[in-house]
Amino acid sequence: MxxxxxxxxxxxxxxxxxxxxxxxxxxxxxVCVGCDARFPVVDGIVDMTPPEKMPAPGNYRTETLFNLIAGVYDAVLPLMSLGVWRCSPLRYVDMANQAVGRANGGVLLAAPVGTGAPLERVLAPYHDLTVIGIDQSWKMLRKAARRFEDTDHNVLLIRASFQHLPLRDGVVDSVHSLNGIHTFENRVATLREFARCMTDDGFLAGSALVRGQEGVADTLLDRYERYGVYPLLRTAEFLARELEEAPFEDVHFATYGAVMFYSGLSRAQAAQSAESA
Ligand SMILES: C[S@@+](CC[C@H](N)C(=O)[O-])C[C@H]1O[C@@H](n2cnc3c(N)ncnc32)[C@H](O)[C@@H]1O
Ligand SMILES: [Zn+2]
Incomplete structure (x- = not known):
């Protein structure tokens, strides 16, 4: 909206x-007043992807994959999660709940929003929240648009690249990044973008697929990588280091099967917590 x-x-x-x-x-x-760029609004979704002459292959292959599977994504996700990643889908709902609560009536960024499934399950009591959902796949976004159209929540869906988030500095109270970070072409650059958009007391909660936990999951992830779908995925500890490199502190993580759940505070809040301790 x-x-x-x-x-x-x-x-x-x-x-x-x-x-x-x-x-x-x-x-x-x-329309941008500064450079006259036009961002079309199609079916209520704003396309804010800057035109790229040479999109990175990892990006467009990942986009194509999600355009292809958008129709079955909601049905397949719990099965994949239980059977391949070996993680209960209820953990995604817990994480969504945590991120929504920490937005505290302000602005929640869901990136990637995908089809919006676990998010919608926890939004019901939070009528005062503004939700910005960002993804690069039109088809995933269209599914999310249908999911949210009959709710009275203030949800804006945007097609955008994570490396150039179309958000002003310091406006997001909480970021929810469910099963996303492993699909980012440049993870540290994206995490820096998240931090730039976050308020000084911002909270980040996310999950990512990692290697070295589950044999079946590793086999599938190897195959994705061979086809150039996702960029290289590493172990949970490696991702935790990347989070700290991007400006997040107080990073916590736990892995269930091949899924790493993490949370962190934007630097300013971490500094405040240390002062008051
Ligand atoms: C595994 S899905 C997770 C979606 C959602 N969070 C969920 O769990 O239902 C990964 C999503 O990330 C999006 N994505 C991957 N790389 C992206 C990028 N560079 N920029 C924007 N979206 C991206 C894909 O289109 C896809 O919808
Ligand atoms: Zn402009």
């Missing part, structure tokens, strides 16, 4: 200008 308060959270992913207007053409679009 493109309300004035939501527009105040956005910025142009191409030039960084925070002034975006609703265009006056027949086709709905957001």
């Amino acid at each position: 493109l309300s004035k308060s939501v527009l105040e959270l956005l910025q142009c992913p191409s030039c960084g200008d925070p002034h975006l207007q609703i265009g006056s053409d027949r086709r709905p679009a957001l």
Whole structure:
């Protein structure tokens, strides 16, 4: 939903200008005042992916994969989770709940939002929340749009690249990144982008697939990588180091099967907690 308060959270992913207007053409679009870039709004989803002449192969292969499986994703996810990743899907719901609670009536960024499944299950009591859901796959976003259209929640879905989040600095209270970080082309750059958009007391909760935990999962992940779907995936400890390298502190993680769940605080909040201790 493109309300004035939501527009105040956005910025142009191409030039960084925070002034975006609703265009006056027949086709709905957001227009950047700074560089005149047009971002079409299709079925309520804003396409804020900057045009790329040479998209990285890992990115477009991952996008194609998710466009292909969007229709069956919700049915397949719990089966894959139990049978291949060996992790109860209820853990995703727990994590979504934690991230939504920490948004504390402010702004929650779901990146990637996918089809929005575990998120929708926990949103019901949080009517005062603004949710921004970002993903690169149109088909996953369309599923999410259908899921949220009959709710009265303030949800804006955006197609965007994680390396150029179309969000202003310091506007997000909590980031929910379910099964996402392993699909990011440049994980540290994306985590820095998350940190840039977060408030000083921001909270990040996510999960990622990692290697070295489950044989069956490793076999499938190797195959993904061979086809160039995901970039290289490492162990849980490796990802924890990357989180700390990006500016997050107080990083906690636990692995269940091949899924690593993590949380962290933006640096400013970590500094405050240390002072008050
Ligand atoms: C495993 S799904 C997880 C979706 C959702 N969080 C869930 O669990 O239902 C990974 C999602 O990340 C998105 N994705 C992968 N790489 C991306 C990128 N570089 N930029 C934006 N979205 C990306 C895919 O389109 C896909 O929807
Ligand atoms: Zn611009």
